[in-house]
Amino acid sequence: MREKFIRWGLVLLVVTWVISILIKTHYWIPILLSCIYFLGLYNSFQTKHAILRNFPVLGYFRYFFEEISPEMQQYFIERETDGKPFPRNERSAAYRRAKNISDTVPFGTQLEINNRKYEGIKHSIYAKSPGEELPTVLVGGDQCTQKYKASLFNISAMSFGSLSDRAQMALNRGAKKGGFYHNTGEGGISPYHLEGGDLCWQIGTGYFGCRDDNGRFSPEIFKKNVALPAVKMIEIKISQGAKPGHGGVLPGSKNTPEIAAIRHVQPGMTIISPPSHSSFSDAAGLLRFIQQLRDLSEGKPVGFKLCIGDTREFEDICAQMNVLKIYPDFITVDGAEGGTGAAPPEFSDGVGMPLEPSLIFVNRTLTNFNVRDKLKVIASGKV
Structure with a gap:
C-alpha cells in the first residue's frame, strides 16, 4: 500500500502541477495535493500509528469517525x-431543574414497567402534604456519644483533586441547602469542603489528612482535623466498588x-495508595x-466502607463484633458497579459483588450474628 501511494501519488501530483x-x-x-502527498509520505515511514502507515491519507477518516462516534x-x-450511567431522560430532568424549568413530561413513562427489573414505590392512597422536617436516620450506636441525624440521600465520596475546588464548593453548599452530608472522599478535608455543609470524613489506605511523614496513621493530626464542627461522621474506606x-x-x-x-x-x-491499611490486617x-x-x-x-469480595471475611468481622463488643456505627456497602474512581478495566469489570446482592x-x-440493630447500612455505587 505504501509503495502504491508513493508511486501513484507522485504521478498525480506531477500531472496536476503540469x-x-x-x-x-x-x-x-496542486498546492493542496502537495501538502496531502507529503503528509502521506511522512505517515508512510512513521512507526507510531500502524493504520496511518498502511493508509497514509485515508487512515485519518478512521480517527475522525472514532472522534465523533460518541456524538x-x-x-x-x-x-x-x-x-x-444516566439515560438521556434523567439528564434532561436534571438540566431542567437546575435552570428552574418545568420538568413534567407528557404521555407517561417510556420504561418497560412490566420488566422483572422494574423498581417502584408503594404509595399510600391517603396522601398528605410533606412535613417541614425532612426524614432522617439516626446514625450512632450505644458506643457513640455524638449521634448524627443523616438524610436518606447524601453525596458520595469524591476527593478534592479528582474534582475541582469549584465543584467541591458547589457540592458542599448544596449539602448545606438540602440538609444532607457531603462525603469528602479519601483525599482529605480541603477548605472547599468547609462551606457550611455537614461532612463525612473518609479515611483511605493513604491516610490523607491524618498521616505522618512515613504514610502511617497519625492520631495527633487526626484529632486536630476531626474536631472541626463540620465533621459529623468518619468513614474508613477498606475498598471501593470501582477498584476493590x-x-x-x-x-x-x-x-x-x-x-x-x-x-x-x-x-x-506520584502518590500511590497501598491496597490495604497499615493500621490493621x-x-x-x-x-x-x-x-x-x-x-x-x-x-x-x-x-x-467496603465492596464485598470474599464473604467469609465479612462474616469474620461480624463474629469479632460479638467477641470484642465493639460495633461500628455504620457500614457503607459499595457495589462493584463502581462510581467516580478511575481503575483498570480488569478491576472495574471483573472484581467484587454488585450492590443488590451485596446489600442482601x-x-x-448482620441479622444472623444479631448485630443488625446496632448499626446502620448505607448503600453506594450508582444507586
Missing part, C-alpha cells in the same frame, strides 16, 4: 431511556502544592481501629 502551469490558473489545487451514538442512535483491592493513584502532575498540603504529602510526586484490628477513631473524635459515629448478603449476615 496542468495548472499550462492553464496558468487554479494553483491552489453519533448520543444524537442518532441512543434512545431516551438508554445511556450509562486496588490502591488509588495521584499523578505527580495533579499533586499541586495545595493538594499536597491537604494530604500531607510531597508536592509533585484482620477483623479484630479493624474493630479496634474503629474504637480508636471513636475515642479520638470524642464519640462521633465511625464506620467503614450484608443485611442477612
Whole structure:
C-alpha cells in the first residue's frame, strides 16, 4: 500500500502541477495535493500509528469517525431511556431543574414497567402534604456519644483533586441547602469542603489528612482535623466498588502544592495508595481501629466502607463484633458497579459483588450474628 501511494501519488501530483502551469490558473489545487502527498509520505515511514502507515491519507477518516462516534451514538442512535450511567431522560430532568424549568413530561413513562427489573414505590392512597422536617436516620450506636441525624440521600465520596475546588464548593453548599452530608472522599478535608455543609470524613489506605511523614496513621493530626464542627461522621474506606483491592493513584502532575498540603504529602510526586491499611490486617484490628477513631473524635459515629469480595471475611468481622463488643456505627456497602474512581478495566469489570446482592448478603449476615440493630447500612455505587 505504501509503495502504491508513493508511486501513484507522485504521478498525480506531477500531472496536476503540469496542468495548472499550462492553464496558468487554479494553483491552489496542486498546492493542496502537495501538502496531502507529503503528509502521506511522512505517515508512510512513521512507526507510531500502524493504520496511518498502511493508509497514509485515508487512515485519518478512521480517527475522525472514532472522534465523533460518541456524538453519533448520543444524537442518532441512543434512545431516551438508554445511556450509562444516566439515560438521556434523567439528564434532561436534571438540566431542567437546575435552570428552574418545568420538568413534567407528557404521555407517561417510556420504561418497560412490566420488566422483572422494574423498581417502584408503594404509595399510600391517603396522601398528605410533606412535613417541614425532612426524614432522617439516626446514625450512632450505644458506643457513640455524638449521634448524627443523616438524610436518606447524601453525596458520595469524591476527593478534592479528582474534582475541582469549584465543584467541591458547589457540592458542599448544596449539602448545606438540602440538609444532607457531603462525603469528602479519601483525599482529605480541603477548605472547599468547609462551606457550611455537614461532612463525612473518609479515611483511605493513604491516610490523607491524618498521616505522618512515613504514610502511617497519625492520631495527633487526626484529632486536630476531626474536631472541626463540620465533621459529623468518619468513614474508613477498606475498598471501593470501582477498584476493590486496588490502591488509588495521584499523578505527580495533579499533586499541586495545595493538594499536597491537604494530604500531607510531597508536592509533585506520584502518590500511590497501598491496597490495604497499615493500621490493621484482620477483623479484630479493624474493630479496634474503629474504637480508636471513636475515642479520638470524642464519640462521633465511625464506620467503614467496603465492596464485598470474599464473604467469609465479612462474616469474620461480624463474629469479632460479638467477641470484642465493639460495633461500628455504620457500614457503607459499595457495589462493584463502581462510581467516580478511575481503575483498570480488569478491576472495574471483573472484581467484587454488585450492590443488590451485596446489600442482601450484608443485611442477612448482620441479622444472623444479631448485630443488625446496632448499626446502620448505607448503600453506594450508582444507586
